[in-house]
Amino acid sequence: xxxxxxQRVDAKGLSCPMPxxxxxxxxxxxxxxxxxxVLATDAGSTKDFAAWCKTTGNELVxxxxxxxxxxxxxxxx
Amino acid sequence: MDEPINLxxxxxxxxxxxxxxxxxxxxxxxxxxxxxxxxxxxxDAFRKDRITAGRGLSAEAGQAGAALVAxxxxxxxxxxxxxxxxxxxxxxxxxxxxSLSMDVLKIEEDDLDPLVDGVEGVTxxxxxxxxxxxxxx
Numbered sequence: 001x002x003x004x005x006x007q008r009v010d011a012k013g014l015s016c017p018m019p020x021x022x023x024x025x026x027x028x029x030x031x032x033x034x035x036x037x038v039l040a041t042d043a044g045s046t047k048d049f050a051a052w053c054k055t056t057g058n059e060l061v062x063x064x065x066x067x068x069x070x071x072x073x074x075x076x077x
Numbered sequence: 078m079d080e081p082i083n084l085x086x087x088x089x090x091x092x093x094x095x096x097x098x099x100x101x102x103x104x105x106x107x108x109x110x111x112x113x114x115x116x117x118x119x120x121d122a123f124r125k126d127r128i129t130a131g132r133g134l135s136a137e138a139g140q141a142g143a144a145l146v147a148x149x150x151x152x153x154x155x156x157x158x159x160x161x162x163x164x165x166x167x168x169x170x171x172x173x174x175x176s177l178s179m180d181v182l183k184i185e186e187d188d189l190d191p192l193v194d195g196v197e198g199v200t201x202x203x204x205x206x207x208x209x210x211x212x213x214x
Contacts, residue, residue, distance in 0.1 A: 013152075013153060014153070015149070015152075015154055016099065016103075017099050017102040017103045017106060017160075018102075018155070018160075020102075020103065020106045021102050021105075021106050021160075021163055021164070021167055023106070024105075024106040024107075024167055024168075025163075025166075025167055052106065052107065055078065055107050055108075056107065056108060
């Protein structure tokens, strides 16, 4: 079943900490339960996103990489 | 994880200011309060008449380092003051000028960019730092 993404953040080409900063900014505007998709190319992304979600309590629903582009889907708590 | 992150910024080179800005933005994104204390050359960098000027790099960068940093900037990395502005919008970031450094460098509060929230002494800084870590850059 495809996920219903409420908002997408394109952080491709941005280096640390901007992917996380943009994500945190976007999450502020979401209602609880809504999904956010983030695309990034920063190599540290995977660990950063897992750590950010763990710390802030937002659920990391999907984490994948394809062709150098990382894709994260998280659910606003 | 509830204690603030406290950064004392002493160096005013672009590389160290960028490192400080990245650490600030990262903390702000995690919902942690950041208290910044500006001393000496970092304080000078926040003068409104020169905040966007290049400040050069630490001696250890050398020519090779300078080329790499220039390439990163060209690739679109935001300058340190822009990263700090975004961090402030995102979370709780308080930037204070060290009153002693203001005296030594003969800087008035009006000379400082609006990014700076006020002037305080080391005692107030320690009080606000609470049990949080203090990092000197």
